[in-house]
Amino acid sequence: MRRFEYFDHTADTLFRAYGDSFEEALANAVLAVYNTMVDTGSVAAVEERSFRVEAPRRETLVYDVFEEVLFLLDTESFLCHEVSSCRVTGREGSWTASLTLRGDLRADRYEVSGQVKAPTYHEMRIGLGKGKVFIQAVLDL
Amino acid sequence: MDIKRLNAYSYEIPRSGDMRVPVRIFASAPLLERMRADNCVQQGVNVATALPGVLGASLMMPDAHQGYGFSIGGVAAIDCEEGCISPGGIGFDINCGVRLLATSLTREEVEPRIHDLLDVLFRKVPPGVGGQSLLRLDDEQLDEVLRRGAAWCVENGHGVQEDLDHCEEDGSLEGQALPEKVSPRAKSRGRKQLGTLGAGNHFLEVQVVDEVFDERVAEAFGIGEKGQVVVMIHCGSRGLGHQVCSDYLRRMEDSFPEIMASLPEKDLIYAPAGSSLAKDYFGAMCAAANFAWANRHMIGYQVREGFREVFGPETEVRTVYDVAHNIAKVEEHVIDGVNRRVWVHRKGATRAFPPGHPGVPADYRGVGQPILIPGSMGTSSYVLVGTEKAMQVSFGSTAHGAGRLMSRKQANETWRGEDLKKELELKRIYVKAASLRGISEEAPGAYKDVSEVVKVSHDAGIGNLVVKVVPLGVIKG
Numbered sequence: 001m002r003r004f005e006y007f008d009h010t011a012d013t014l015f016r017a018y019g020d021s022f023e024e025a026l027a028n029a030v031l032a033v034y035n036t037m038v039d040t041g042s043v044a045a046v047e048e049r050s051f052r053v054e055a056p057r058r059e060t061l062v063y064d065v066f067e068e069v070l071f072l073l074d075t076e077s078f079l080c081h082e083v084s085s086c087r088v089t090g091r092e093g094s095w096t097a098s099l100t101l102r103g104d105l106r107a108d109r110y111e112v113s114g115q116v117k118a119p120t121y122h123e124m125r126i127g128l129g130k131g132k133v134f135i136q137a138v139l140d141l
Numbered sequence: 142m143d144i145k146r147l148n149a150y151s152y153e154i155p156r157s158g159d160m161r162v163p164v165r166i167f168a169s170a171p172l173l174e175r176m177r178a179d180n181c182v183q184q185g186v187n188v189a190t191a192l193p194g195v196l197g198a199s200l201m202m203p204d205a206h207q208g209y210g211f212s213i214g215g216v217a218a219i220d221c222e223e224g225c226i227s228p229g230g231i232g233f234d235i236n237c238g239v240r241l242l243a244t245s246l247t248r249e250e251v252e253p254r255i256h257d258l259l260d261v262l263f264r265k266v267p268p269g270v271g272g273q274s275l276l277r278l279d280d281e282q283l284d285e286v287l288r289r290g291a292a293w294c295v296e297n298g299h300g301v302q303e304d305l306d307h308c309e310e311d312g313s314l315e316g317q318a319l320p321e322k323v324s325p326r327a328k329s330r331g332r333k334q335l336g337t338l339g340a341g342n343h344f345l346e347v348q349v350v351d352e353v354f355d356e357r358v359a360e361a362f363g364i365g366e367k368g369q370v371v372v373m374i375h376c377g378s379r380g381l382g383h384q385v386c387s388d389y390l391r392r393m394e395d396s397f398p399e400i401m402a403s404l405p406e407k408d409l410i411y412a413p414a415g416s417s418l419a420k421d422y423f424g425a426m427c428a429a430a431n432f433a434w435a436n437r438h439m440i441g442y443q444v445r446e447g448f449r450e451v452f453g454p455e456t457e458v459r460t461v462y463d464v465a466h467n468i469a470k471v472e473e474h475v476i477d478g479v480n481r482r483v484w485v486h487r488k489g490a491t492r493a494f495p496p497g498h499p500g501v502p503a504d505y506r507g508v509g510q511p512i513l514i515p516g517s518m519g520t521s522s523y524v525l526v527g528t529e530k531a532m533q534v535s536f537g538s539t540a541h542g543a544g545r546l547m548s549r550k551q552a553n554e555t556w557r558g559e560d561l562k563k564e565l566e567l568k569r570i571y572v573k574a575a576s577l578r579g580i581s582e583e584a585p586g587a588y589k590d591v592s593e594v595v596k597v598s599h600d601a602g603i604g605n606l607v608v609k610v611v612p613l614g615v616i617k618g
Contacts, residue, residue, distance in 0.1 A: 008548040074330040074380035112270040113578035115340035118233040118383045121407035122209040140233045
């Protein structure tokens with residue numbers, strides 16, 4: 001199964017991440033965000049960063065998780081190799097996501113191109129297709 | 142959709158249904174076709190329909206293309222008392238903009254040393270992800286940058302007064318900026334980024350004046366000599382501005398769920414005029430705009446130092462002008478015969494004020510405000526001048542750039558960075574980039590022809606052609 005794939009979007013990046021569960025799709029969506037800038041497979045897993053976000057809706061939860069990723073990138077130059085844990089609990093009105101990422105702080109060691117400025121709600125979809133949960137999002141580049 | 146042709150360079154979607162105002166599109170027939178190919182015309186209609194207090198018309202500039210909520214290349218004047226302010230009408234990269242520097246050097250003097258120059262500029266202006274500021278700001282200093290903008294830089298020994306005089310708003314929205322309304326999280330993202338270029342479509346380009354369309358105005362701007370070397374800088378408020386936009390989108394979403402539910406696109410969320418959130422967002426947005434002006438100012442200062450390191454301490458590098466193209470400003474415009482105080486939202490649009498306007502620097506007041514329109518890597522960029530017509534028909538606004546034609550994914554599938562770099566070198570355009578993929582993603586062919594965009598601006602009279610510049614050296618993140 002493909003973990004994520006990118007689609008044509010003129011000015012920015014549109015991707016769809018897949019999983020057997022929402023948690024797995026969210027973890028793959030984080031990798032999709034990073035892979036717009038760097039080949040995550042090439043990044044060493046020598047540092048670990050964890051964060052937790054709370055949000056009333058699942059779309060907002062996804063948005064906030066992406067925000068955390070960009071915060072780590074801007075403040076620590078943290079590049080991700082893998083999402084070692086992703087746990088989502090709650091229900092509509094009150095969701096919580098806790099993620100742990102493994103990667104590297106030495107961004108100058110990798111070929112990094114482009115930069116995600118922000119997540120957007122534009123064309124964001126969370127749904128079921130072909131028996132998989134998917135998260136679709138557009139990133140502002 | 143009923144799009145009515147007004148003349149060769151403008152179209153209108155008349156007001157109908159729930160639309161509060163019509164949509165006016167500045168475009169040639171080919172540019173309009175491209176706009177129709179994506180969702181941006183509908184986004185113009187959405188602005189005309191969904192935003193309370195929108196006045197006159199929802200405007201689309203010649204380079205308009207699909208954005209989030211607003212189209213990129215969208216302009217809206219919204220009543221400051223009875224309307225609203227919308228972060229989506231400004232963009233995530235608050236005060237993304239362009240600065241132009243003029244040097245005393247010619248192509249013949251610079252080209253033999255272009256690689257040395259690019260190496261020095263690459264070191265002095267850190268590009269790409271992880272590129273860090275040469276300045277270390279404590280909390281108090283960062284707040285002063287947010288409060289005072291580029292003026293802080295000059296007071297601290299970086300740059301000269303003329304750099305401020307030749308900048309939109311003198312590089313500062315002091316008095317409107319509220320640093321205390323910028324979150325600690327946004328400040329953390331920006332702390333190490335002052336004077337850095339970032340990545341993506343942001344660039345630093347050494348260029349050469351190639352064609353002069355209006356000698357009198359070009360002379361006034363100090364860029365009237367064919368062969369003269371200039372420098373164009375395109376970047377914005379970096380992570381700080383992006384976080385301000387995100388923070389307030391979320392706060393507005395939480396505070397106004399009924400508005401959120403009524404919108405055709407969530408990114409059109411707004412805060413009603415008079416609400417505390419509208420005041421807080423405007424103050425934070427102005428602070429982020431100040432950060433962006435300080436950022437481009439510092440880059441300009443570092444470029445000046447770089448030129449002097451390579452070509453000697455007497456080398457002149459002066460600021461021609463600096464424009465914001467993602468911002469909302471409080472301005473007064475005559476709309477339907479009435480003088481109105483409005484928030485002019487320019488998202489991917491450049492201010493284009495005419496001769497005599499008090500907002501134009503004294504040095505240029507006789508000719509009008511410089512407008513800086515970058516093309517894509519390897520193609521021409523343009524300097525235009527603001528007009529009275531722009532004040533009458535586009536709230537003093539025109540286009541901001543080329544606009545993408547092809548996705549980054551397509552561009553990567555079409556070109557290889559290494560090949561492109563060699564091809565450009567054959568055209569005497571030298572590229573130094575943080576990554577080869579960054580070069581292919583920004584391939585010239587992935588963008589619309591900026592010449593068509595500026596021609597429409599000129600023909601529509603909303604920004605007149607002054608000078609065409611071509612690239613000599615490019616630094617990309």
